[in-house]
Each structure stands twice: as structure tokens, then as C-alpha cells.
Amino acid sequence: MAAVTRGSFSVFRRLVSQQYRRRCFRLQTFRSVRTLQPLSSTSDRKLQMFSSRTLHTTIMSRGPIVQFKLSDIGEGIMEVTVKEWYVKEGDKVSQFDSICEVQSDKASVTITSRYDGVIKKLYYDVDATALVGKPLVDIETESSSELIQEEDVVETPAMAREEHTHQEIKGHKTQATPAVRRLAMENNIKLSEVVGTGKDGRILKEDILNFLAKQTGAILPPTLFQEIQPPPPAAPAAAAAAARPAATPATLKPPPIAKRVFTGKDVTEPLKGFHKAMVKTMSAALKIPHFGYCDEVDLSRLVSLRSELKSLSESRGVRLSYMPFFIKAASLGLLHFPILNASVDEGCQNITYKASHNIGLAMDTSQGLLVPNVKNVQLLSVFEIAQELNRLQTLGTAGQLGAADLSGGTFTLSNIGSIGGTYAKPVILPPEVAIGAIGKVQILPRFDAAGQVVRAHIMQVSWSADHRIIDGATMCRFSNLWKEYLENPASMVLDLK
Template identity: 85%
Template sequence: MLTASRKSFKLLSVLVSQQFCCRRSHPQTFRYKRSLQIPFFRWEGDCSRSLHTSIVWQGPIVQFKLSDIGEGIMEVTVKEWYVKEGDKVSQFDSICEVQSDKASVTITSRYDGVIRKLYYDVDATALVGKPLVDIETESSSELIQEEDVVETPAMAREEHTHQEIKGHKTQATPAVRRLAMENNIKLSEVVGTGKDGRILKEDILNFLAKQTGAILPPTPPFQEIQTPCPTPSVLAAAAAGLVGTPSTTKPPPKTIRPVFTEKDVTEPIKGFQKAMVKTMMAALKIPHFGYCDEVDLSRLVTLRSELRRVSESRGVKLSYMPFFIKAASLGLLHFPILNASVDESCQNITYKASHNIGLAMDTSQGLLVPNVKNVQLLSVFEIAQELNRLQALGAAGQLGATELSGGTFTLSNIGSIGGTYAKPVILPPEVAIGALGKIQVLPRFDASGELIPAHIMKVSWSADHRIIDGATMCRFSNLWREYLENPACMVLDLK
């Protein structure tokens, strides 16, 4: 046994000597590195057997920092961690979800390696430029030194994030990301056709080819917008003319439970709530003008019931909102001042070419207002498709800056909850907003004086009274109402 041990020790000495000689024979390759990797020799088996060695390398640890995600955001709230210390991650794997006062963003890894440290707890505030996690990488030390030993360079938002809808990731190679960046394309707007939804170069080129002046929202593949068959209760509600949110299915009513606390609780205002504080304080500096009216939707109820089956056969839920939005866009063509914005000092008016019509949406994250881009170029069915997509993103908490920014005109569907009238508040820099009440079957007189049941919806408008007078708001409302009360008239002006 003693002889075997001596042989093993001799073998170990030979290995160390050979490594040292190799270093001396190539002095130009031997240099000090901050993340020098030291081999560790492990004894395996019985001493009476020949020696077995295995080398375990400790990789360099990189501080993965929160890069600039745009929109002037300097801090975010960590909403959820998808990893824990000791977990192995690969490039594009989700690390955490953060929320700013503008949008929720999923941060993904740039490296292959192992998570060694999490710098924040859930609901803690993370700062741009500060470390999120430490990752023990599998790359060589020279590569890490070149890339990110000290600081992670600021990258475009799409290089760090993806949106997950029904388990699909938005992924792209560095070459594709560079192509998208050079053409000012957001990867979140491109539908990937590669493996696991990866965005390919062809997808970017096809997206460019489909552009018509402004960037249009993508249409999800048919299988991604399939909806479950509506329940009998949902069909009954639709037949009664109730206005629902533009979602794939009508959400179940929320159960409100009483909350009892033993002491006062104080917590900071952050996330979307903080954004609401800023927006409403700015909005209430605007002198509001209010106008209310009612719309008889009896003909639209009949038309929608006829088209609903066709739309659902194509995998899209057709609510009333696409008609309301398209009618508003047609009206804005005649009254472009309602689709404008003014500067902070109200010295200049900018008339917007695109009709990016927002929809106030009640989500688990609070009140959000995503918008449908370029409504003036979309059909009613295409608007319904986009509303389905936005509602799916809202339900998943994945509405991003792309969906939430750039609005030019807003409709708030308070009737989906049960309201009749509202006093909507303008979202600056927009200059007008409408609030839609619920549809009620009420008695009305027809042209011959007969009493008939009618599907009536109340609408409340608010406008910036610095640049919009009451007559303009009234004429726009009358035109919008005419399109909805006689939907056949919309066909004459559809493009």
C-alpha cells in the first residue's frame, strides 16, 4: 500500500511539473489575470488503486447590471424572481420581472452560467446601472474582461427583454438584434418564425416590407388567438347587449372581501400607481370641457350578432369596442384637432397623422391604457385582433412601453364594470377622451311614435377647453353617434 501511495504522489508531481514547464516554455502567454482560474485536484477511489484526478474550474463572476431600458427610467420595482442562488441559466433565460412607472419588463440573461447572488428582494427598488445578480459564467476570463467585468454596457431594451405570451419567448441572435436596431424596429413587435419563436433575419426583412409609413402592430398567428367556446352565460349576456371588455373571455366577477387590520400600514407609492400620480396631476392642470349624449345601438347589436360567429370562426372574439374605435377614427378624419397634442406652454398644436386610439383597461396591475396603433389603416376585424392581443398581454401582466406609449385619443369603457356616466380625465398630451357607459334596454319612441325597446348607451366626453370649443366636441360626437346608430354608413367611409 505504501508503494502505491508513493507511485500516486510521483504521478501528481509529474503533472504539476509538466504544467510549470509549459508555462516557462511559453512566457508570452503567462500573464496575471484578475479572474485567474486555479485547478483543484480531487482524489478518487482507494489509495491502493491508481490515482484518478479531475479538474474543477471556478469561472469568473460577472455583475449583471440593470441596463437602461429607455423612456428616462432610472429605477424599477422587482416584482418577481424567476431564478434563485445556485440556479443554472443560459442566454435569453428569464431572470426577473421588473416594473417601472411605465411598463413591466422581463429581464433576461446575457450569459451562460450559475446564479451566485441576488441583490434585491421582491418589491425592492432596483436602480439602473446597479447590479441585479452575480453570475458565475462559463466563458473565458478574457472574453468576460472584454465584455463586462466592470460594467454592463447599456443596450437596447429588446436585447435584455422578451415578452412571454402563452409560454412563447421573443428571441434573436446578436446579428438579428443589430439589424433590428439599425432599422429602428422593436423586437417585441416582430413575430418570430424560427424554432421556439426565435426571430430570424427573414422576419425582420418581412416586417420592413410590410411597413406603410408608420410601424403597424403585428397580427398574431391564427393559432395564437384561438379562444375557448363561450359559456352559455356569456352568450346570454352578449345577446342581451351587454358591453364587455375586448378580451377573449368575459372575466369572472371579482370577489371583494373585507380587510381588517390591527394597525395602520404605510407603504410607498410605486410602479403604475406612481405613474398615475404624475399623469393625473398634469391632467388636472388642463381646463376640461364636458359633454354627454346617448346612442341608440339597436342596429349595431343586430349587426354584431351576425358578424360574431364569423369572427369567432377565425379565432377572434368580436366585442362592440372595435366598432366604437373605428367610428372614432372616422370621426377624427373630419375633426383632426381632437387627434392633436399641445406643448406644455400651449403655444403649439401638433396634428397627429396616426390614430393611436387608447383603451382604458382594468388589469391586475391597475388602470392601464394600451393603444391600437394606426386605426385609420385597420379594418374592424383587424382592430378586434389587436384588442384580443392587448387584452391577453394585460391579463398576463406583459403590457410593455410599445403598447402603452404613443396614444393620440382615448376611449374608456366604464360600462364593462357597470357604470352609466363618467367624467373622464384627459391623458396629456392628448386633448380629448370619451367614457362609454353600459348598454341598457330602455323604452324609446320610434319615428312613428310607437314605444319600442332600444339598446341605449350613454357617452361622456372631455376635451381640452384651451383649444377645443363645445361646438367642435358636439359635432364630433354627433358624427360618431351617426356611424354607430347606422353602421351601414361606416361602409361608405371605410378605407
């Protein structure tokens, strides 16, 4: 009897030690203690089964702790800067709740929760550098251990290929994240009926939303980018801006001016985010032989036209500036000079003529210089371009520009006149081959056709082109055509589509 008692006590001690080790190392699965060596005593087996049920109940009630890792954001990004935490230790979160905002050298991204649970640990402070593949937070989940085994991922704009689940449908694999699959299931949508726009045909959240909009007849606003969501504090404002792409002048606030308090000591800090991206981009641009060309444009007729259309545009909720006309005129000019809407490879051995006119606008924001672009300008009207510009400016002011807005540009305009400049020497953004800098509009005296001095609205423009593939005559002819469209805006009507 004493031997049986000692054996039972030994088994119980072994079980307690095993439970302690499992909790310390935060294992996600609980292996039954039946994997221990078989016991010969009946009383030992009963004690083992009782202890197994007790420990299993304890773990199920508390839930396993999951290390929530930063997944591959794509484009070779290996590190990001944590800009803001939306949770703290002890907070309860649900799926799709925002956890934090991170910033790479490409864009700002809001990370959302994959699980329901409680935040147990934050691994980084604000402004710290987080590495891809390393934990961001620990979450004590409320789901069973079997559910946790599906995937340990975060919702980022681009998911690593191995982090996607697959589903066999009609002989081929449909790729989508569990969050996207849940969204499809909640709306009774078959993934086999949705066309994926992600890499390798991957179905994104915006694909589900667009499919749902087509089924219900709803009109969805332009989305930011795949899984990017606005942070909780700005959610109402961002939702309003998305539902109403146009923004009134009152909603567009100038970016704050960064101020430094000088204490008499030198301060050294690492370059991060967009400043680090600028170092990389401008270093690559230095390898391009720039050709410069400047001219002036008389915008007197365009000023009159814009004054007539301004009130009509604002009645539709869209602020109309001169920039939509500049962008549309550039697109019409690119139809005649497609080499300016091209890109070259790193060795300048091949040139690619771009079908879409994705015209970028250099934007001064609190985060630094950003260049979002208006997609497919060749298919848009001036009013539609103004709508998109309003959206990009609102997001830029709020620091919520997505990677989709900042990538894919084919031609760029920089509006230095908004700050007060006239002439500039703009730097080409590789792999683009041309860029223009637009100065401020000034009222200056000029001679008319009759030789009389008149009051004219004059604007300077400065062009830079990649002289390896673009000669001066081509740049000059393009500039003259662009100038003709702006000085005689009625001529644009003949070429508008």
C-alpha cells in the same frame, strides 16, 4: 542557496496573495504575474511561470463572476420594482433565459440573461426597488475572461446608447446589441440588409424576426416590444396567444380583485409602479381645463349587426364585442376633426396633428389602470381591430403589456360600461386633448319616427376635451358624427378603407 530559496518563497507568497485579492474583488480579467518586477534568478522565473499557469487554469475552470446590472430602460426611468424572480442562488442559466420581471411606471419588463453561468447572488427581494445602473445579480460565467470584456449589460426594452456595440458596414455604423447580433448570425442574416426601427436606426430583435419572416414567408404575430419576453411559467400560454392573436371567451378571465385583511392596525406602504405613474399623469391632467359633453346613442341596429357577425368572427377565432365598432367610428370621425387627434406641448404653445390614429382603451387590470392603444386604426378593418383588442386584453390579464402597447396613444376611449357605469367625467391623458367614456348598453323605451314606444338599446357617452384648443361646438359635431356611424352602421361602409 538559502538566498535563492528565500527569494522563491517570497515570490510564491506574493503570487498567492495576488490570487486571493483577485478572487475577493471578482476582477473580470487576469493580468499575468509577469507584470511583477523582473527576477534575476532562473529558478524564480520558472516558479513564476508555473504559478501563472496554475492560477490561470483555476480561474478558467471556475469562470469570472460578473455583476449583472440593470441598464437604462429609457424614458427617464431611474428605478423599477422587482415583481418576481425566476431564478435563485445556485441556479444555472443560459443566454436569453429569464431572470426576473421588473415593473416601472410605464410597463412590466422581463430581464433576460446575457451570459451562460451560475447565479451566485440576488441583490433584491420581491417588491424591492431596483435602481438603474446597480447590480441585479452576480453570475459566475462559463465563458472566458476575454468574452466578458465585451459588455456588461442586460436585455431591457431600451438600451443606453453607450451600451451598444457598433459595426462599420458600407461606411456607416450599424447599431445592435450582442444578443441581436447573435440572433442574426444564427440565421445567416447580414445586419447591413436589415432596417432598424429603434432609436437612431438601432436594430432590434423584432427587426431580425420581421426580416426573417419576409425571407421565409412566415406570418409573425404582433410582438410585445423589442426585447420583452414572457416569463417562463407563462411561456406556453403567451406563445399560444401570440401565434393566435384572437382569444376565445374561455381564455379571457376577469382580473382578480385585490383583498386586504384588516388586522386593526394602520398599514402604510409606498406608491409603486403604475399607481405611482397615475399620480404623475393625473397631476399633469389637473392643469388642463376640461370641457365635458354627454349624449346618448341608440345602438339597436348595431346590436343586430353584431349578432349576425359574432358567430362568423368566432369561427375565425376572434371574440367580437361592440368596442371595435366604437373605435373604428371614432377613427372615421377623427378624419373629419383632426384637432381631436392632436397633442400640445407643455406650455401650450404648439399643436401637433397626429397622422396615426392610435386609439387607447382604458383597461382595468390587477396591476391597476392601464391604457394600451391600437395602432393605426385608420388602416384597420373592424375585424383587425377586434384581433388586436383580443391580444391586448389577453396580455393585460396576464400582466404582460409591453411599453410599445402602452405608449404612443393619440385618442382614448374608456369603457366604464363593462363594470356597470352609465355617465362619467373622464380625465384627459396628457399630451392627448380628448377622451370619451362609454356607458353600459341598457334596454329602455323610446319613441320611434311614428310616435310609437319601442324597445331600444341605449348607451350613454361622456366626452372630455382640452378647452384651451377645443371648443364645445367642435366636440359636439364630432360626437354627432360618431353617433351617426353607430346608429346607422351601414353608413360606415362608405368611409371604410
